[in-house]
Amino acid sequence: MAQKRDAEPDTEHPGAPPSKAAKMTGDADADAAAHSDATGQTPDIAKNPTREDSKTVFPKLSFETIPSSKMSNEETKTSNEETASPEAGAKAQGKAKATDDEQHDANSAKDAASRLEEHTGDLFAAPDNSVLIHACNTQGVWGGGIAKEFRKRYPKAFKEYERHCLSIHHPKRNPVRVGTCLLIGPREVKPGAPKHWIGCLFTSAGHGRKKDPAPMILRHTAPAFEDLLDKLNREPQLMEIRMCQINSVLFEVPWRATREVLKGVLATDAGHRKIHVYSLPAAPQGTIRSFVRKR
Numbered sequence: 001m002a003q004k005r006d007a008e009p010d011t012e013h014p015g016a017p018p019s020k021a022a023k024m025t026g027d028a029d030a031d032a033a034a035h036s037d038a039t040g041q042t043p044d045i046a047k048n049p050t051r052e053d054s055k056t057v058f059p060k061l062s063f064e065t066i067p068s069s070k071m072s073n074e075e076t077k078t079s080n081e082e083t084a085s086p087e088a089g090a091k092a093q094g095k096a097k098a099t100d101d102e103q104h105d106a107n108s109a110k111d112a113a114s115r116l117e118e119h120t121g122d123l124f125a126a127p128d129n130s131v132l133i134h135a136c137n138t139q140g141v142w143g144g145g146i147a148k149e150f151r152k153r154y155p156k157a158f159k160e161y162e163r164h165c166l167s168i169h170h171p172k173r174n175p176v177r178v179g180t181c182l183l184i185g186p187r188e189v190k191p192g193a194p195k196h197w198i199g200c201l202f203t204s205a206g207h208g209r210k211k212d213p214a215p216m217i218l219r220h221t222a223p224a225f226e227d228l229l230d231k232l233n234r235e236p237q238l239m240e241i242r243m244c245q246i247n248s249v250l251f252e253v254p255w256r257a258t259r260e261v262l263k264g265v266l267a268t269d270a271g272h273r274k275i276h277v278y279s280l281p282a283a284p285q286g287t288i289r290s291f292v293r294k295r
């Protein structure tokens with residue numbers, strides 16, 4: 001297993017929970033982003049592959065998995081020497097365990113990558129009992145971007161989100177914790193209204209010009225996503241889990257940075273459900289596309 005270290009506290013939002021993934025793995029991206037330069041720019045993940053990326057390249061085989069007939073003389077000699085004394089035996093076992101752990105980590109990263117599936121298409125064109133996930137502020141506002149579209153399509157769900165932020169919590173006295181999630185069941189009663197669940201990931205306290213800085217949004221994304229996965233575990237009947245490219249436009253966090261954080265969480269998650277990420281097709285050059293396609 002990779003090195004363990006405690007997640008760093010969120011000094012801006014002391015209530016924000018650290019993510020399990022950050023606690024277990026040292027959360028490469030969120031932390032890397034948090035340590036980005038003074039301009040608040042997120043690091044170029046393509047240039048700085050994450051621990052997870054580097055793990056997947058050459059998974060090492062444990063010698064226990066290699067049939068002895070395939071071992072060279074040199075390898076056999078070393079393995080005999082290693083097991084000759086009890087200390088050497090323990091050392092050899094430790095080495096085997098480390099390679100097993102590396103193999104396990106590599107497999108987890110591969111599983112995580114395959115659980116996040118990207119598609120081009122409309123997030124909202126989903127069958128009943130799908131979960132639609134988007135990023136939210138904790139101020140009770142679905143004011144712009146895809147959030148505005150959610151408010152238009154699911155007014156009763158919006159009321160519930162608003163009540164969560166403004167009545168159950170209070171933006172000043174008792175704010176919703178960033179790094180958590182609110183899962184809302186189907187609420188709309190109009191004939192023909194889709195029976196969609198809505199997953200609100202609280203990745204930023206503020207919104208608009210007061211949105212949190214990108215590194216902080218990334219740090220909140222991991223625990224918020226973990227909270228969502230925990231809540232989904234209690235709803236095993238929900239099979240279709242869809243997400244837009246959260247944080248990527250109004251929150252101004254590059255999608256690739258968010259994607260790496262999500263994969264990091266999935267690598268430590270025991271579940272198997274896929275997360276389908278939907279994004280609208282790019283507009284042809286020279287046209288101005290309305291932000292959200294009308295129904």
Ligand SMILES: Nc1ncnc2c1ncn2[C@@H]1O[C@H](COP(=O)(O)OP(=O)(O)OC[C@H]2O[C@H](OP(=O)(O)O)[C@H](O)[C@@H]2O)[C@@H](O)[C@H]1O
Nearest residue numbers: 123135137143144145146147207208244247248249250251
């Ligand atoms: N039909 C569709 N199907 C699939 N993908 C679709 C789509 N329509 C749009 N998209 C994409 O969905 C992604 C998210 O982009 P957004 O900018 O909306 O969200 P964000 O997560 O960056 O920011 C959150 C804050 O935005 C709001 O605005 P306010 O602060 O309230 O003003 C909230 O309240 C939060 O606070 C972008 O890739 C869009 O292309």
